Amino acid sequence: MFRNGKSVTGLAILAFFVLVAIFADVLAPYSPTKIDPTQRLRPPSPEHWLGTTHIGEDVLSQVIHGTRGVIVVGFLAAAIATVIAITVGVIAGYLSGWKSEALSALTNVFLVIPGIPLIIVVASIFEDPPLWAIATVLGLIGWAWGARVLRAQTMSLRNRDFVLAARANGEPLRRIILVEMLPNLLALIAASFVGTVTAAILGLTTLAYIGVIPVTAYNWGTILNWASAQGAFQQNQWWWYLPPGLCIALIGVALSLINFGIDEYVNPRLRSAGERARAMRTKGLDVNDAVTAVRTDLSIPTDDPEPTDTAATREKATA
Template sequence: MTTDLRTEQAPQVRTGPTAPPRVTVRARLGSAFAMFRNRKSITGLVILGFFVLVAALADVLAPYSPTQVDHTARFEPPSAEHWLGTTHLGEDVLSQVIHGTRGVIVVGFLAAIMATIIAIVVGVVAGYLRGWRSESLSALTNVFLVIPGLPLIIIVASMFENPPLVLIAAVLGLTGWAWGARVLRAQTMSLRNRDFVQAARANGEPLWRIIGHEMLPNLMALIAASFVGTVTAAILGLTTLSYIGVIPVNTYNWGTILNWAGAQGAFRQNQWWWFLPPGLCIAAIGVALSLINFGIDEYVNPRLRSAGERARAMRKRGLDVNDPVTAVRTTTSAGDDA
């Protein structure tokens, strides 16, 4: 008698290629702003954030009105009542510096936002397109590269009795976008022949989607560097124009404070509490923007990025980065102990 043994085979399940993990919005934002994770960028962002906070809360932080006059306290050095002294009219210097921060921040960021938007539109489109359209946008960029911004601002400011800060920021933005557009155009020309861009074009993706979803994430570092550089140029341009008297003195910013100090002889009489605080504020915000730019450059440059990562790894292990001698860790085996 034979026994029929039947072995049941498990059904085979066909498994296709595993789907790639879905990239969340948080992960995209984290990768896009990874350039700000190093110490230089964080330090610069903290200093810049402090000035932005002072500008936003100027009415609360200022102990006096910037135009409040105290005739009994003229040319007073720093004291408990006036922390940064007073002017020739008895105005509180600290209050003027705090209120002047708002004008500097507003003009710097408005000009940078306007210039960055124009640079992205002109530079990326000119780099992606070909033929006469790309050459026309490139020629427009070259024209704006040679337009002198300072004389143009002087002409525009002379047409108004009291030019608003928005107008000054608009002129600074319109004259400061060309360098960023040129850099973005060159980088976009190298990206338009990449495989992912060619695949998107072959799938029939529209132009706005190719630029917005395929190219802009790879240009974030250059866009951020261009934005930071434009903020620096706009702030220096505003303070310079205010110091030489192009912008009316009733528009509060650090440059007008230096203009008043110079006109009243504060430099000759060594009244340092009047001109030194706004000068230090200009230097501090310049250092903050430079640190942010250095951090972005370290992220963009592969050599600097690898060197920074290696230095951070050595510091975590307790090793001195500047030590020319490499510490060697020796381990003893069981045979040696015996």
């Protein structure tokens, strides 16, 4: 993965956003709620690099502080969903009979549960829903797809020789799953984790944009909510809505690149194709060229004084 340009680029972009979230208080030039009536709707300037809002708030400071909420909710929801997916998917794949069918039915039920309406109902219970509550709900409704994939892969592993040998030696179920199976599932677990982070971030920003999450909890979605409510889209106040939108797109691209790298690591065909493409680039060949380069030097070596008579050779071989 770390020799793959896609995954390295995605990890670098994601690390940048994580550092911004950690050091938001240091990086932000102003408080995200600081109001300056003399600087209303100002375009980008040396004082406010990304301009100001309708009441004079600094957009850059809001984007920086909003990164923290996005990263926290994305990773917390993905962690919750991944733990549930591993527990349900691996156990359902290893066991057989009614236990496996019951866990599979539970997974199918969570696959069809609508996420956004459920979160709206949960958010209506709290007057000011905290980020951990939103992340928990996103994690509880986002584990089913990962569990299905892990169940299918575990079913293909449970009859392998190393698992049968561990079972014949009397190894407990806990050790068989943790030591024998999980190392073979790490790539799929990582891919499921990255996909859940993407879904959680998009879910959080969507909920904030439609107003389900209180606008006092800053993230990129709440910035877009304020911009839409104050007519920034109609008045072309691009400095207000474009930066958070680009941040959402950029972190989505980063997570997609990481997922591509994981896919290439998991799939031997993709991995060999990627290694072959890198080797061709190293030799200066065009990867997309449909014609294979061949030797153009057809001269006869000097140690062979005369060419071989192909017809005579065939006659001798026939005789």
